[in-house]
Amino acid sequence: MRTEVHLQFHAVATVVVLGLGWYFELTRGEWALVALAVGLVWSLELVNTAIEAVVNLVSPEYHPLAGRAKDVAAGAVLVGAVAALAVGLLVFGPRIGALLGW
Numbered sequence: 001m002r003t004e005v006h007l008q009f010h011a012v013a014t015v016v017v018l019g020l021g022w023y024f025e026l027t028r029g030e031w032a033l034v035a036l037a038v039g040l041v042w043s044l045e046l047v048n049t050a051i052e053a054v055v056n057l058v059s060p061e062y063h064p065l066a067g068r069a070k071d072v073a074a075g076a077v078l079v080g081a082v083a084a085l086a087v088g089l090l091v092f093g094p095r096i097g098a099l100l101g102w
């Protein structure tokens with residue numbers, strides 16, 4: 001957490017999402033979806049950070065496979081983040097829209 005900016009961002013985003021969930025009084029099912037989405041992104045980001053550390057350890061010099069490993073790990077985070085965004089839009093979108101009078 002102290003060294004990884006991405007993890008610090010996830011910590012702030014998690015607090016915001018939990019605050020929104022409390023404010024909008026999510027149902028039990030919606031909380032389950034939000035918990036899964038938040039946990040998915042956290043775990044993928046932690047695995048990505050671990051893979052980056054291992055790659056830097058074993059291949060500090062340039063190597064195509066080192067680059068591929070980092071890119072694929074970053075891609076996994078991106079896929080999880082898009083899924084979490086979809087959950088966020090489906091759960092919070094209509095509520096925020098109603099709040100803003102859309």
Ligand SMILES: Nc1ncnc2c1ncn2[C@@H]1O[C@H](COP(=O)(O)OP(=O)(O)OP(=O)(O)O)[C@@H](O)[C@H]1O
Pocket residue numbers: 006052059060061062063064066067068070071074
């Ligand atoms: N040892 C290496 N050999 C080849 N390509 C590398 C190597 N290290 C990094 N790269 C390439 O540079 C990109 C950025 O690498 P970097 O280590 O900064 O990862 P990052 O995902 O940007 O890290 P962070 O999450 O800390 O910002 C990688 O996605 C990869 O394409």
